[in-house]
Amino acid sequence: MTRTAFDIDAHYPLRPEYIAAYERDGFVKLKDVLGADALEYYGNEITDQVLALNTLDLPMAERDTYQRAFLQVTNLWTKSDVVRELVLGRRLGRIAAELIRCAGARLYHDQALYKEPGGGITPWHADQYYWPLATDRCVTAWIPLQPTPVEMGALAFAVGSHRLDTARDIPISDESEARIQAIVEAAGFDYACDDYDLGDVSFHAGWTFHRAGPNRTADPRRVMTIIYMDRDMRLARPRNDNQVLDRQVFCPGIAIGATIDSELNPIVWET
8 A cells, every 4th residue: 555545645625714723722623634544554553663662561550640641652753664654644744734824844753642441641731841842833633543532531622721821831740630720720711522533633732731531441542643843943942851852852963043954854744
């Protein structure tokens, strides 16, 4: 099979109301972004890579909250030509660029997030806490590789929370779960958590607060994520130790203030 067989470069008609919803709510969930055949083909390869590359083998009872949340493997596109096709697919990249209103989308990195049966919550957090990026023109595509009901750990969002400038200084943790929950409740943000049908893909902004419940099913919640940024994104001075590490791992050789155009950050789509 080839990438053309699955239309991963084909244009997805992103209507203006989808872009408006993303800007208003900090996320949008789109239907029928990828077909069942594509999800099976790429999903099988992603799963094989996760099983081969995952290094977390502690029993669930011995893990901390972060470790119970999911198995995490990053930059799979550099390990597998099959995964590379998906991650560098123009269909998803163009959606990302149009949502963040940029002339082009560049890859920041990918990561598989597999929540095992019995896996715990993913605490409230905002992704951009980890990213040394100069602007908020960045977005995460959350791609379930199977139908994902709420009880499997579907992603949930605090609607409109990307406009807050509080609690941006805390990594994902028990503390972030409690602190952000209190902020979300005090601000009166709606809690959006729905089942994902096969083919649904959500896109959320870097500062949108989100979480996921535990996996109460007998099957793993298999999810691939791809993080995109403005083609012209520049590297900001890291503001915490996690951003120092991200700079080293995902932006190798890039000077502070320079465009993040390393060999790990190809342009995925541009006008």
